[in-house]
Amino acid sequence: MASSLSAALNLSTVRHCAFQPPRSFRLPSFRNSCYNPSRRLTLFHLGTALPQSHLFGAKVSEVFKSEGQAIEATAAGKLAQSNNSVTQQNLIDWVKNDTRRLLHVVYRVGDLEKTIKFYTECLGMKLLRKRDIPEERYSNAFLGYGPEDSHFVVELTYNYGVDKYDIGTGFGHFGIAVEDVAKTVDLIKAKGGKVTREPGPVEGGSTAIAFVEDPDGYKFELLERAPSPEPLCQVMLRVGDLDRAIAFYEKAFGMQLLRKRDNPEYKYTIAMMGYGPEDKNAVLELTYNYGVTNYDKGNGYAQIAIGTNDVYKTAEAIKLYGGKIIREPGPLPGINTKIVACLDPDGWKSVFVDNVDFLKELE
Numbered sequence: 001m002a003s004s005l006s007a008a009l010n011l012s013t014v015r016h017c018a019f020q021p022p023r024s025f026r027l028p029s030f031r032n033s034c035y036n037p038s039r040r041l042t043l044f045h046l047g048t049a050l051p052q053s054h055l056f057g058a059k060v061s062e063v064f065k066s067e068g069q070a071i072e073a074t075a076a077g078k079l080a081q082s083n084n085s086v087t088q089q090n091l092i093d094w095v096k097n098d099t100r101r102l103l104h105v106v107y108r109v110g111d112l113e114k115t116i117k118f119y120t121e122c123l124g125m126k127l128l129r130k131r132d133i134p135e136e137r138y139s140n141a142f143l144g145y146g147p148e149d150s151h152f153v154v155e156l157t158y159n160y161g162v163d164k165y166d167i168g169t170g171f172g173h174f175g176i177a178v179e180d181v182a183k184t185v186d187l188i189k190a191k192g193g194k195v196t197r198e199p200g201p202v203e204g205g206s207t208a209i210a211f212v213e214d215p216d217g218y219k220f221e222l223l224e225r226a227p228s229p230e231p232l233c234q235v236m237l238r239v240g241d242l243d244r245a246i247a248f249y250e251k252a253f254g255m256q257l258l259r260k261r262d263n264p265e266y267k268y269t270i271a272m273m274g275y276g277p278e279d280k281n282a283v284l285e286l287t288y289n290y291g292v293t294n295y296d297k298g299n300g301y302a303q304i305a306i307g308t309n310d311v312y313k314t315a316e317a318i319k320l321y322g323g324k325i326i327r328e329p330g331p332l333p334g335i336n337t338k339i340v341a342c343l344d345p346d347g348w349k350s351v352f353v354d355n356v357d358f359l360k361e362l363e
Contacts, residue, residue: 088320095254095317099309099355100275102282104142105174105235106155106302109216110163112139115156118214119143122193123176125232128153137161145231149362152232152282157302165216168298170346172287173211173219175234177279181208181224188212204263216300229280235304236285239346240293242269244322245286248345249273252321253306258283267291295346303341303349307358311340314352318342327351337361 109115119125125143132139137160144153154174178184181199189195196219197211208224221234239245249255250273258272267290274283284304308314311329318340319325326349327341338354 091313091317091320092251094310094313095251098254098314099307100254101307102152102235102275102284103305103307103353103358104144104148104153104155105304106157107218108157108159108162108165108300108302109214110158110165111215112141112156112158114215116141116143118191118193119154122188122191122212123220125154146229149359152230154232155305165300166296166298167217167300168296170238170295170297170348171218171301172236172238172285173221173234174232175221175223175236175285177225177228177231177233178222179224179227181210181222184222185210185212203266204261218300225279230282233278233282234285235282236287237346237348238287238289238292238295239348240288240295241345242271242286242288244345245288246271246273248321248323249284249286252318252323252344253350254317255284297347303351305351305353307355308352309355311338311352311354315340315342335361 116127116130120127120143125145128142128144128148130139130141139158141156141158142148142153143156144151185195185199194213195210196213197209199208199210199222201207202209210222212220212222214220221236223233225233246257246260250257253273255273255275258274258278260269260271262269269288269290271286271288272278272283273286274281315325315329322345324343325340326343327339329338329340331338337357337360339351341349341351343349
């Protein structure tokens with residue numbers, strides 16, 4: 001059943017692959033690295049105060065009556081605002097208490113077998129499942145460091161006949177936690193992998209890191225850490241307004257701001273967002289480069305999928321806090337798995353999947 005959800009998502013979101021010219025944009029200081037109406041918040045439009053012109057020439061009793069109606073209307077309006085605020089607060093509280101985690105990250109590759117080989121031999125991932133959809137002319141492979149029902153995994157998509165994608169300037173990298181960066185780099189070199197940054201301290205910090213590239217040019221940051229239950233630990237995306245992005249992911253997605261670090265020497269600021277501590281969960285790393293407000297997203301990176309208990313309430317929160325719904329909440333045709341797809345204020349796509357339905361799809 002697992003292939004059904006991915007297939008439906010790919011029909012509308014993953015398989016777009018019009019090639020774009022390669023990017024030339026790069027700043028030396030950069031941190032490297034889709035109609036069922038949804039249930040909306042109720043808006044109250046009650047009466048307002050009676051205009052003064054209605055009182056001219058009126059009898060005293062009529063004046064008092066009118067004033068009373070005006071007072072009642074004003075009170076009703078204030079009550080409506082109050083009720084609306086309570087509704088919004090209830091939604092905020094619901095988002096914070098929803099059961100959420102990062103499920104998988106989706107992107108396109110030009111040679112599926114070559115990429116699988118690199119991920120398994122050089123990065124130590126396991127091939128969890130693979131499937132071919134010839135009628136739709138694409139194939140998928142899911143890889144990671146543990147089962148999909150408990151781990152964050154990558155979903156690779158190969159579209160027949162497309163061997164190259166433009167990664168763009170907005171996508172940054174994926175992060176992998178390793179116990180020994182130097183040894184991991186040596187292994188990758190021995191397997192013919194490309195190392196773009198040798199092991200050493202991160203800019204503005206002390207954590208030992210290195211950068212490698214997969215066959216399609218997607219960057220992976222290797223971070224030296226103690227053993228982690230979630231080795232595939234980061235997805236880095238660049239944003240044009242960090243405070244706006246932080247507020248959106250906190251309120252609409254229910255993520256926590258785990259930490260924020262400014263690096264004026266290198267002219268960038270990062271914010272780590274997620275659903276739990278970095279050492280135990282995959283997180284979203286948002287990067288703001290001083291003075292840069294827009295990025296080319298290319299056509300390689302696609303989206304992150306996130307679990308939720310209710311895609312309808314999730315859609316309400318996304319709309320309330322500035323996100324754009326591109327696929328209204330509801331079941332996918334034929335398989336009944338409920339999803340909602342959206343864009344954040346910077347245009348990055350995410351898909352929320354019903355937790356119960358997701359687990360059924362994996363059976």
